[in-house]
Amino acid sequence: MAKFTRKEVSNMMEEQGMVPLFYHHDVSISKSILSAIYKGGGRLLEFTNRGEFAHEVFAELVKYAAEELPEMILGVGSVTDAGSASLYMQLGANFVVTPVFREDIAIVCNRRKVLWSPGCATLTEICKAEEMGCDIVKLFPGGSIGPGFVKGVKGPQPWTKIMPTGGVSPDEDNLKSWFDAGVTCVGMGSKLVSKQVIADQAYDQLESKVKDTLALIQKLK
Numbered sequence: 001m002a003k004f005t006r007k008e009v010s011n012m013m014e015e016q017g018m019v020p021l022f023y024h025h026d027v028s029i030s031k032s033i034l035s036a037i038y039k040g041g042g043r044l045l046e047f048t049n050r051g052e053f054a055h056e057v058f059a060e061l062v063k064y065a066a067e068e069l070p071e072m073i074l075g076v077g078s079v080t081d082a083g084s085a086s087l088y089m090q091l092g093a094n095f096v097v098t099p100v101f102r103e104d105i106a107i108v109c110n111r112r113k114v115l116w117s118p119g120c121a122t123l124t125e126i127c128k129a130e131e132m133g134c135d136i137v138k139l140f141p142g143g144s145i146g147p148g149f150v151k152g153v154k155g156p157q158p159w160t161k162i163m164p165t166g167g168v169s170p171d172e173d174n175l176k177s178w179f180d181a182g183v184t185c186v187g188m189g190s191k192l193v194s195k196q197v198i199a200d201q202a203y204d205q206l207e208s209k210v211k212d213t214l215a216l217i218q219k220l221k
Helices: 006-016 027-039 054-068 082-090 103-111 123-131 147-154 172-181 195-200 203-220
Strands: 018-022 044-048 073-077 095-097 115-117 137-139 162-164 186-188
Touching: 006 018, 006 044, 006 073, 006 115, 018 027, 018 203, 027 044, 027 054, 027 203, 044 054, 054 073, 054 082, 082 095, 082 103, 103 115, 123 137, 147 162, 147 172, 162 186, 172 203, 195 203
Parallel strands: 018 044, 018 186, 044 073, 073 095, 095 115, 137 162
Antiparallel strands: none
8 A cells, every 4th residue: 555645755756856667577686776776865766667577676676665764755657557456556656657548547546545646648638537537647758748738738727737747857958848848857767777777787887977967957947
């Protein structure tokens, strides 16, 4: 079951301004990545549901975080059906992120008071998600849609909270364009947790990158 309330999760998303995300099939490597992000100041992480037995890796990360990283809010991403969402919530997911907007996922998450962030690419999808109780909408694919879309949405709907994922990188120009447009936070994957960092086991480098990126976001917000 979720350790953190949906309000605590949404508050942390707004406060931190970034949700790191990654997937790796190896439990030991995943724990090292999680620890590096935590040491860098990250208190949110989305583990993406992208490989066979991903839920088993996630279950081990939840147990590890409970013992070693008590402030870490773990969630799951790349969820495309209500069954998978329910499974991950049973394993301790504190939030559910999806690449699409699906009402069946909204229903099971709302039933358990767990924050869900659906992938939306149009204003109509965003409005429907908000009508279903969505707090923070995932803009996906962010790189294809761009900051201009966010600015356009915030005009008629200043209350809408948006998290672009895809097309987000830790460099200042990229982050400035998103936050100037009015995003609440950003989802960041391979540009933060790169294949090279994992291959080199450069966890100290990842820790520093997370720390620097979080500091930059606070300056830009």
